[in-house]
Amino acid sequence: MKRLIALTFFALLLGSTIQAAERPQHLRIALLITAHSAGSPEAFTVSGGRWSIERKLVHPALLVDHPQGRFLFDTGLGREIDHAFAANSWLNRKLLAYEQLDPALDQLERAGYQAGDIDFILPSHLHWDHLGGLPDFPDTPVKVLPSGLQEAREHGQRPAFLPEHLQGPREWQRLQLSDTPYMGFARSLDLFDDQRLVVVELSGHTAGQVGLFVNLDSGRRLFFIGDTSWTLRGVAQNRSRPLFVQWVAHVDSDREANAHVLQQIHQLHQQQPDLLIVPAHDEEVARQLAHFPQFED
């Protein structure tokens, strides 16, 4: 009898795991908030931002579940991030402080997924706060533009990069964009050849930063723009990060190139108000998305 109960329990457990990891019939997405920043005046996040408003930016991973592939667009912060972060200087630990850590893999496992259920990781770029969960997925391939990986490996330093994440055994797959323009961007990659998930290059914040257009069956369209801007306010007003922040932290690899990309996204935002622009860290925009284990399709 005991054995029967144990077997039944095991079967139920297995059943829920299979269900969670089943391939969906159609595209669906869910946001996983892996941490919040400790908070700062909005004026720190965007030029012309308000001093009286406190922003608590988020560190998300986006789970993209497509019948032909399941991937994370960014990982957010992971299980080893406290350890990695402790090696930063006192000033950087203050400037980049985060709280409410809840790594993507913890959230996935609570819902019955395993690391192996993720087919690949597609980081918007290779900064610590977007790739901090990488060690939790040691066997998962990572798709990147070669220029992004090259910059990170040759010039990547703390605190922006965690160099140890970029070494060691890992399958780095080359993203190959074609010369097919998409939404005003010169080069693009239609990930599964169905116009639902389209990658474009947004180099500037880092070399090889990419953005992701998501076209859901519901008709809702979203554009995940990485760190081109930290806030939607920056996109709406075409304003870069404040100069004093740029000066202290050297945030962008190529500030002019980032300003150019921001201008392009600003125009798109004006021309297509139904396209939801999603700056990775904007907590107000994040509230408009389904949060894992809820999905939007």
Ligand SMILES: [Zn+2]
């Ligand atoms: Zn970031």
